[in-house]
Amino acid sequence: MAMPVSSSFSIDDEKYDDDGVIKRTGTWVTASAHIVTAVIGSGVLSLAWAVAQLGWIVGTIILLLFSFITLFTSLLLVGCYRYPDPIYGIRNPTYKVMVKNILGEFQCKLCALAQYTNLVGVTIGFTLTGAISMEAIQKSNCFHKNGHDADCTSSSYQFMTIFGIFQILLSQIPNFHELSWLSIIAAVMSIGYSFIGIGLSIAKIAVEGKIAHTGLTGQVIGVDVTRREKMWNIFQAIGNIAFAYCFSVVIVEIQDTLKSSPPENQAMKKSTYSAVAITTFFYAMCGLLGYAAFGNQSPGNFLTGFGFYEPYWLIDIGNILILIHLVGAYQVFAQPIFSAVESWGSKRSPQSKLMTKEYNIRIPLVGTWRVNMFKVIWRTMYVIITTLIAIIFPFFNNVVGLLGAFSFFPLTVYFPTEMYLTRAKVQKYSVAWIAIKTLSVFCLMVSIVAAVGSVEGIISDLKTYKPLKAT
Template sequence: MTMSSSFSIENEKYDDDGVIKRTGTWVTASAHTIAAVIGSGVLSLSWAVAQLGWIAGTTILMLFALIALFTSLLLTSCYRYPDPIYGIRNPTYKVMVQNILGGFQYKLCALAQYTNLVGVTIGFTLTGSISIEAIQKSNCFHKNGHEANCTSSSYQFMAIFGIFQILLSQIPNFHELTWLSVVAAVMSFGYSLIGIGLSIAKIAAGGKIAHTGLTGLVVGDHITSREKMWNSFQAIGNIAFAFCFSMVIVEIQDTLKSSPPEIKAMKKTTYYSVAITTFFYAMCGLLGYAAFGNETPGNFLTGFGFYEPYWLVDIGNIFIFIHLVGAYQVFAQPIFSAVENWGNKRNPQSKLMKKEYNVKIPLVGTWRMNIFKFIWRTTYVIITTLIAIIFPFFNNVVGLLGALSFFPLTVYFPTEMYLTRAKVPKYSCVWIGIKALSVFCLLVSVVAAVGSVEGIISDLKTYKPLKAT
């Protein structure tokens, strides 16, 4: 074989940055994105609409969808820099910020991104366990009646969720997660459709008409004006959380093959993903509110707005559990990679970091085990599981996560990177418009964070650790 032909073969194996050729398409990227986006946030949307009412609830839902779409498109144009098609790749969100905005902004981004990725994985642990607990309660209510005392504990289910994550966390990297993301995306469609179907059935059945309103919960109707304000702030955070996926969109784009250009494929992915997600969010949020009115539970599949058919509620919660098992990995992989890359740079010759052992697993195949990866990933899952056990506050945690992640990761960094990459002139119409959007979203995030923190403080006053509910 001649040297030129050998070089040609090597070129066919690797992309322009020396990484083994990426093979992802807009379809696989959409699966990753939908798996990441349609998560635990969808379960609290009907509650959020109930706090805000038809007008504000619908408006804020659509507004955040448009903002997420706009800023995600800005991010996709920054994957290659300085030219969006022929520039150097930015394989991760952090690297993108570092290359475009510089070192200080990079440190701020790393802090914001990893804080929120950790928070999301904790939230997924909590929500996944609540779904399995709901199955246990559902069967109890079906057997003993809707007024039966069906108290139970979700802590053992958090441990089960953690065991699944310890096993799945040994998947080497993002590029080998496609099958898991496809399964997770199918599950997310499944439980969303079940929730929508049950809501429609409840509305069509008639009977007691749910009380709804243009402004949501009415002050004086079991709620004070102060509680109404805090709940509204928290609801805004919940809706924001539902659209927070920017922290993984760059990593998803980095799975795409080079032809067609990544920016074209990712833009297509973004349009489809946000459109599909928003449709399901609107159906879950609005139909859920129409079905339950101002008494909508915080989690519309596990809060027992629905009791029957119990088997369908059970299937919906099984879907939620399976989906969150996969979504956890989509958000955890960037954390795993960051620590492992740091370790490799600090100790490039270390056998602990480099050496792999082939472990044969019956019916599965050979697992390439690295001791450092195994210890680190297992430890991470154990820690996030323990935190979820200590702080099991679903709606307030969801609202706070949304508030913390929405502004910096979904708005600030994408807009600043776009302004820099596109060299938008200061004080031009585009520059002023983008800056105004950024300020508006900052105010929204502050309001939502305040509401969620107040809710967590209220929960802590009555919280009894490890007590069944």
């Protein structure tokens, strides 16, 4: 909700917007940059594998289809920033507030459930991916030293443990969510390793003088996979691509950084068009060039699957960038979960010393650290649980596909379309209403198919998976 205008300043005051809040200074250019840096992340690592399951024709179509759907629903979301009027209405500074003001309290609770489920899943995925990158660095140096046929097996669980211990320590840092430089570092890292992957793909094609063995329909039944494996892999691949495009949830917060003139919805539409175009081009480069380089045998993660062996130092740099990105990104995604539980605990037990009492611990060369025991216990347990789940289910592509399936429909399609229909007062059973509802049902079916495929993949992998065994 917008703050009421105080009598201590004029609406025309240079420090404040027309609705009485501190003046925002963002432009469509800065908003475009925020979207691009928020979107390009670990999801790009699996796109080559996804295209290998679908082939040139369907893979390209699916990449473009998700791009157009995301663009369309994002534009609907942009128009709901101010409500009920898209230009003069009350601002909705966050996604949940927007859902609450337009669709009501019950829908807001569903939105919160979808958001927090997605956040928990992403932190598990980050733990898994971070460990895979650490393992890849070890293997890369082993292969360089002992040859590409050397036995360089290792256990990823020990790296997950290391990642988890580091996150326990970082989780105790007060006001970690206010460290804005983390987002900048994460953006630089994600763009950096994506460019390394693209560059290595181009280099591999150039050195070999041709693209790898590919096909219009991807992996060949009876040669690369069985008919059953082909079907489930296609479903998982759709989930992987959906995960890469799940960024509608951050658009509202980014739009809230825009200055009020020109109207935020107009500037944000411009940002959305440019950001989606850049992102789609980037994803196409990673997915299609990666497929061209590796062919039907594209690894699940094109920087850790060892389609590349040399230059080993560049592969190491790429995985170090991934690791740095994920270390910070884990905290960015975990902080809202920490805050939600801690806020709930304080409201339930406001007199509890466990919840409210803080202890001062002096750390040499650092200063005094204020510690709350509930935060220490809760945050430590959360990291331990997510780490254990990652150890139990260390299946990169299946986990990524499942995350995409769970988050794409509710956050990217359902809530934006429902809010638009309510705000615009679209007549029921009109052509526009039927078209939007049809899109929503189609995306729900796609998400269900992707989820089923990913769950089946996890079940199949669990049948042969031996915990804590070197791979």
